[in-house]
Amino acid sequence: MISYGKQNISQKDIDNVIEVLKSDFLTQGPTIENFERYVANYCGAKYAVAVTNATSALHIACLAAGLKKGDILWTSPNTFVASANCGLYCGADIDFVDIDDNTYNMSIAELEQKLKETKIKPKVVIPVHFAGQSCDMLRLKELAEKYGFMIIEDASHATGADYLKTKIGSCQYSDMTVFSFHPVKIVTTGEGGMVLTNSKELYDKLILFRSHGITRNKDFMKRESDGPWYYEQVDLGFNYRMTDIQAALGISQMARIDEFVAKRRYLANRYNELLKNMPLKLPYQSQNTNSSWHIYVVRADFSKLKITKQELFAKMREKGINLNLHYIPVHTQPYYIKLGFNKGDFPISEKYYEEVFTLPLFYDLTDKQQEYVVKCLGGILKNA
Numbered sequence: 001m002i003s004y005g006k007q008n009i010s011q012k013d014i015d016n017v018i019e020v021l022k023s024d025f026l027t028q029g030p031t032i033e034n035f036e037r038y039v040a041n042y043c044g045a046k047y048a049v050a051v052t053n054a055t056s057a058l059h060i061a062c063l064a065a066g067l068k069k070g071d072i073l074w075t076s077p078n079t080f081v082a083s084a085n086c087g088l089y090c091g092a093d094i095d096f097v098d099i100d101d102n103t104y105n106m107s108i109a110e111l112e113q114k115l116k117e118t119k120i121k122p123k124v125v126i127p128v129h130f131a132g133q134s135c136d137m138l139r140l141k142e143l144a145e146k147y148g149f150m151i152i153e154d155a156s157h158a159t160g161a162d163y164l165k166t167k168i169g170s171c172q173y174s175d176m177t178v179f180s181f182h183p184v185k186i187v188t189t190g191e192g193g194m195v196l197t198n199s200k201e202l203y204d205k206l207i208l209f210r211s212h213g214i215t216r217n218k219d220f221m222k223r224e225s226d227g228p229w230y231y232e233q234v235d236l237g238f239n240y241r242m243t244d245i246q247a248a249l250g251i252s253q254m255a256r257i258d259e260f261v262a263k264r265r266y267l268a269n270r271y272n273e274l275l276k277n278m279p280l281k282l283p284y285q286s287q288n289t290n291s292s293w294h295i296y297v298v299r300a301d302f303s304k305l306k307i308t309k310q311e312l313f314a315k316m317r318e319k320g321i322n323l324n325l326h327y328i329p330v331h332t333q334p335y336y337i338k339l340g341f342n343k344g345d346f347p348i349s350e351k352y353y354e355e356v357f358t359l360p361l362f363y364d365l366t367d368k369q370q371e372y373v374v375k376c377l378g379g380i381l382k383n384a
């Protein structure tokens with residue numbers, strides 16, 4: 001079965017993990033800090049905080065931003081539910097900004113319009129770099145300054161991507177950036193996530209929220225120390241710590257990131273070429289961005305074809321190819337409908353959902369396999 005995404009683990013990756021398994025620290029050891037430093041240096045950010053996954057990374061990023069009950073968080077409906085759920089964890093309300101019909105990222109024109117019309121402004125906006133292509137961060141930053149909201153980039157798809165000659169994660173146009181290291185993403189630690197920032201103040205809060213709100217740093221304590229054993233809980237945090245075992249895999253994978261991204265770009269360019277004469281809308285790439293191609297999505301107008309999307313998925317599956325779909329618009333999930341959202345609220349993302357599907361794209365996909373995927377898809381669409 002050819003699936004839509006898959007990790008690549010080298011012998012060196014395995015050896016690096018084994019080394020930590022034989023060391024003194026399985027968690028809270030030096031490998032975590034080395035991993036954080038590695039990713040921060042790679043991206044050009046000052047600080048990085050490794051955590052259990054991108055979901056917990058988004059949660060502590062929202063807490064560090066001061067998001068709480070009575071505040072509002074805005075994000076894109078075309079994302080994984082975690083980009084919105086993180087606001088609910090903090091007791092805040094959620095709203096969405098519809099996507100751009102070409103990039104499938106949050107539409108900045110829609111955002112600007114909504115900011116003008118809405119009385120209660122968002123405290124935090126979470127742009128999602130969909131498929132690995134950066135949002136229009138220059139304009140987003142301008143709006144953040146004008147309307148006074150904070151920006152947390154959900155860059156779960158975009159580790160290794162570039163925007164205007166800077167790496168995603170540099171936080172040059174945002175307050176914080178979040179990465180995911182789930183096995184389908186660009187680099188993996190099994191489960192894992194990270195928050196990057198250039199702000200010492202945010203960094204100190206992220207460290208606290210990662211580990212129970214407990215500090216051993218005198219500067220943050222409310223009282224005098226009782227002795228060398230002393231620590232204080234000064235806020236309500238969580239146990240969101242990554243293990244050193246995972247961080248070892250993370251460093252090893254990060255050493256290969258340029259190779260990973262280069263292969264994804266190669267395969268995406270090849271899809272662009274191989275699919276160009278099919279009745280499909282291929283991914284549009286805007287200027288200033290260089291995607292890391294977490295996924296390759298195409299759109300078909302199924303109302304003009306003699307085949308439904310369900311039938312297409314079934315036929316491809318018969319041929320050993322597992323298509324996927326990114327994403328069901330978050331506001332149409334039953335949980336969000338219960339919160340008061342309705343079908344029809346964000347029509348561009350809903351129409352997109354009707355048409356879109358995701359083709360296999362991962363490091364080990366061979367030219368032959370890719371040609372097979374294209375041949376199967378072409379055959380099915382031709383008879384449709």
Ligand SMILES: *Cc1c(COP(=O)(O)O)cnc(C)c1O
Pocket residue numbers: 053054055056079080082083128154156157179180181182192193
């Ligand atoms: C994968 C993903 C997440 C969640 O990542 P985890 O590491 O699995 O928690 C959040 N947002 C987006 C856009 C994602 O793709």
